[in-house]
Amino acid sequence: MSEPPRNRFVTDMRWIGKLSVCGLLLAGLGVSFWQSDRPGAVDPITFELMAPRGLHFVSNSGATSRKYQPQTMLAGVALIDYDNDGLLDIYLVNGAAMPDLVKNGEAFSNRLFRNNGDGSFTDVTGRAGVKGRGYDIGVAVADFDNDGYEDIFVAGVRGNILYHNNGDGTFTDVTQKAGLDHRDPVYGRLWAASAAWVDHDRDGWLDLFVSNYVVWDPEQEPVCERDHVPDFCHPKLYQGLPNSLFHNNHDGTFTDVSQRSGIRKSIGKGMGVAVADFDNDGWPDIFVANDNEPNQLFHNEKNGTFSGAAVENGVAYTENGAAIAGMGADARDVDNDSWPDIFETALVKETMPLFRNLGHGIFQEITRESGLTAATRNKGGWSNGVFDFNNDGWKDLFVAAAHVLDPGGNRRASVEQSNVVLANLHNGGFSDVSSHAGNDFARPAVHRGAAFGDLDNDGRIDIVVTCLDGRPEVWHNTSPVRNHWLIIKTIGSTSNRDGIGAKLKLTTSSGVQFNQVTTAVGFASASDRRVHFGLGKDSVARKLQIVWPSGTVQMLENIRADQILIVREKPALPKSGRDPGSGR
Amino acid sequence: MIRFSLRARRCLRTASALLAPFLVCFGQNASSESPPIFEALKSAIQARDVQLIDQQRKELDRVEPRNREAHGKAGEWLAEGRYCEPAGEEFDRALSLGASKKQQAGSHYLLGRCYERASRTREALAEYRKAIEIGPGEEKFHVALILLLASQWETGFGEDAAREALARFPNSAPCWVAAGLVELRNGSLGNAREAWRRAKALEPDSPLVAKLLGRIQMTEARYAEAVQSFQRAIELDRSDAQAWFYCGLALSKMGDQSDRALQAFLQAIELNPEPAEAYYWAGSIYVQRKHQNEQGIRYLEQAVVRAPAWGPASQLLIQAYRAAGHSEKAMGATRRFQESSERAASEPVRH
Numbered sequence: 001m002s003e004p005p006r007n008r009f010v011t012d013m014r015w016i017g018k019l020s021v022c023g024l025l026l027a028g029l030g031v032s033f034w035q036s037d038r039p040g041a042v043d044p045i046t047f048e049l050m051a052p053r054g055l056h057f058v059s060n061s062g063a064t065s066r067k068y069q070p071q072t073m074l075a076g077v078a079l080i081d082y083d084n085d086g087l088l089d090i091y092l093v094n095g096a097a098m099p100d101l102v103k104n105g106e107a108f109s110n111r112l113f114r115n116n117g118d119g120s121f122t123d124v125t126g127r128a129g130v131k132g133r134g135y136d137i138g139v140a141v142a143d144f145d146n147d148g149y150e151d152i153f154v155a156g157v158r159g160n161i162l163y164h165n166n167g168d169g170t171f172t173d174v175t176q177k178a179g180l181d182h183r184d185p186v187y188g189r190l191w192a193a194s195a196a197w198v199d200h201d202r203d204g205w206l207d208l209f210v211s212n213y214v215v216w217d218p219e220q221e222p223v224c225e226r227d228h229v230p231d232f233c234h235p236k237l238y239q240g241l242p243n244s245l246f247h248n249n250h251d252g253t254f255t256d257v258s259q260r261s262g263i264r265k266s267i268g269k270g271m272g273v274a275v276a277d278f279d280n281d282g283w284p285d286i287f288v289a290n291d292n293e294p295n296q297l298f299h300n301e302k303n304g305t306f307s308g309a310a311v312e313n314g315v316a317y318t319e320n321g322a323a324i325a326g327m328g329a330d331a332r333d334v335d336n337d338s339w340p341d342i343f344e345t346a347l348v349k350e351t352m353p354l355f356r357n358l359g360h361g362i363f364q365e366i367t368r369e370s371g372l373t374a375a376t377r378n379k380g381g382w383s384n385g386v387f388d389f390n391n392d393g394w395k396d397l398f399v400a401a402a403h404v405l406d407p408g409g410n411r412r413a414s415v416e417q418s419n420v421v422l423a424n425l426h427n428g429g430f431s432d433v434s435s436h437a438g439n440d441f442a443r444p445a446v447h448r449g450a451a452f453g454d455l456d457n458d459g460r461i462d463i464v465v466t467c468l469d470g471r472p473e474v475w476h477n478t479s480p481v482r483n484h485w486l487i488i489k490t491i492g493s494t495s496n497r498d499g500i501g502a503k504l505k506l507t508t509s510s511g512v513q514f515n516q517v518t519t520a521v522g523f524a525s526a527s528d529r530r531v532h533f534g535l536g537k538d539s540v541a542r543k544l545q546i547v548w549p550s551g552t553v554q555m556l557e558n559i560r561a562d563q564i565l566i567v568r569e570k571p572a573l574p575k576s577g578r579d580p581g582s583g584r
Numbered sequence: 585m586i587r588f589s590l591r592a593r594r595c596l597r598t599a600s601a602l603l604a605p606f607l608v609c610f611g612q613n614a615s616s617e618s619p620p621i622f623e624a625l626k627s628a629i630q631a632r633d634v635q636l637i638d639q640q641r642k643e644l645d646r647v648e649p650r651n652r653e654a655h656g657k658a659g660e661w662l663a664e665g666r667y668c669e670p671a672g673e674e675f676d677r678a679l680s681l682g683a684s685k686k687q688q689a690g691s692h693y694l695l696g697r698c699y700e701r702a703s704r705t706r707e708a709l710a711e712y713r714k715a716i717e718i719g720p721g722e723e724k725f726h727v728a729l730i731l732l733l734a735s736q737w738e739t740g741f742g743e744d745a746a747r748e749a750l751a752r753f754p755n756s757a758p759c760w761v762a763a764g765l766v767e768l769r770n771g772s773l774g775n776a777r778e779a780w781r782r783a784k785a786l787e788p789d790s791p792l793v794a795k796l797l798g799r800i801q802m803t804e805a806r807y808a809e810a811v812q813s814f815q816r817a818i819e820l821d822r823s824d825a826q827a828w829f830y831c832g833l834a835l836s837k838m839g840d841q842s843d844r845a846l847q848a849f850l851q852a853i854e855l856n857p858e859p860a861e862a863y864y865w866a867g868s869i870y871v872q873r874k875h876q877n878e879q880g881i882r883y884l885e886q887a888v889v890r891a892p893a894w895g896p897a898s899q900l901l902i903q904a905y906r907a908a909g910h911s912e913k914a915m916g917a918t919r920r921f922q923e924s925s926e927r928a929a930s931e932p933v934r935h
Contacts, residue, residue, distance in 0.1 A: 236737030
């Protein structure tokens, strides 16, 4: 194992300029060492496709012979412990009748499935009251009112919904009351695709960022064909939209601060959202994958405003000079150097970029050097995630794959695709291990959303993947090497209760790893907010440092592996004050 | 050796459009017999000296107030230099002094080219459409419109324009090529191949046809075959800058052909130093493949000069500046890009 990287939480501003330059130079030098040819050297990653009892769901795009654009976007999935029983439940988003955009029957209902803890699920949609209203696409999960229960935000084509978790197994639609029944002054109803809960002003309350896709009206839907057969139109034919930011007023209501914050200044075709403190200045930044428009990187200016920083920080375009069909995004540290990197999905032939954070939010694309060009060239990617699937201490990559075109159209042969899993080779490279990921893994389908989390609390990250007009896939992680692991559930006090935005640094005898608390992962989906670390052969973590959004730094030492650790935020202590084991 | 100055075109045929541009020719052999004021205006345009251009135009107006050819030619040179508004004024002046329909249509076409090169797509489309309205029998007007629509993903309008052009010119290989490029943009490879077959039957030895095949093969990720097609186009016309450019692109996609790709881009620049794209790709190879940042910066700066609001060029230039330790230049480039982007507002950028 390499030397532990430097502590990212100690930022000496005088270093910034030098580090940026050094990072770039080193990145250039390092390229020749990458692209490992030893995929067999990493621990295997395997999944088993489950058909859990009780998980009865078929997504319904309202497919018609007319190819309405939303019909190809369906849909997101969330892993949410809505009843606080320690088990991840599944919330699946669904479409509506076209072109009315109304859920006129049970077939279009969003569904919440309670995890029974024995591998089976129970449909609790009716009791919970979360079946949705219109044509829904995405979902974001967090405890927005700090009451200890996870709430659900649903992003839709003609309107969004905020479901408040009442704590008794039911939810209340508080969209109107919360001020989120939103109509843009210029564009009217905004087609929302994904969303992220983020405490952008660090006031201890989660705000809501929503990525909006395109101006769309069923009456104005263009007609497009592929070789004389109707198919979905290219996104270039639709006008883009600004994203939205809603500030949490601490009283169950939100204020639209899109204009004031500068978010509204930039037009895109927003898809996946990833949130991280890319420059380690203590404030969360926001990355948006845009469909055939340059990606957006909103840098938090620490005063309630954001500035566009995608071009200067190297993530607007790929190394091919292209604004790709960006779909999903996840921002995590893939090379254990302390800086969150960005993995983005795109369509067939575009390749899926991996932007390496060289330090302080300056990125260099390493798609080719990391082996992703070859691995992703022939795949279309939707939702994605950066997680350590084999618990070896290095985060791997997963892509829910499919083409965007009509599964019944002229290109149907290439529309259904098998998912992709790429193992981290510990040297900057990744190896496509999909063909060794289990007998079921080659199953082609029209994959869309994906959410990541440990469904059975065995320390291995499972995945739920949605399929367009199909049943969801539950991929149970069966990776055979029993490496150690640690899952941390953060509970904020001064910070937001979920601890979203907290930055975690884990030190073992093998090295140091970094991660952050977020539920915004991939495309239109929400993942387990608990933070997962693979520990490899290390049965003990020497140190766990948590930097909470409030600025409080909390240190735990000598933590036993293979447990789910709940860490509660302590009030800020003097700098020298350490409280080993606190919160355990 | 590549010269970075914006010098006069050695040959208009090597301009960035896929097809050779239409020459309006308001004056007869104007360059050899032109009066000093005309030469002075040309020099000012070549020097990109806006104040001097303005002065020389005033002088032209004073010396040759009723000379239709002089004002028309001034419009051509200004349009070629991407001074579209002054060009339009000179054309208006020339046309007000009496002009043929061909000259009217031609002036709109040249203005269209001017706007297209300035990434002002809406104006370019309007000018091409006016050119077709006045001179529907000119094949090149149709082709220019179709290609621009295709480049902007306006494939529906592109198909309409292609249909209209092919109804008028069913035996025009350029029209079939343009129609094929629309189909390619539309993702209809079968239709694109059919258009290529029709064009090939009409002009088997046309570089245009070879380039269309290369573009189709590029879309299919058959890069080695695409290289062969572009090489065929180059054999047919070694001065075809676009064929060199696409050959470079196909080579760069092959991964292990960076040096050959770079040579192709440099050749494209030598033949036509105007388009930003070849500079960008040459710079990209220097920075991303060869890790020669200073070399790459030279080319990327030229790309940004030519297309200030084109994001990829600015992104890579800023990265290269940082990698080379030019932090202040990186900040300056960031600021300039933000300013250009704001100016360009929502206007789509051609690339």
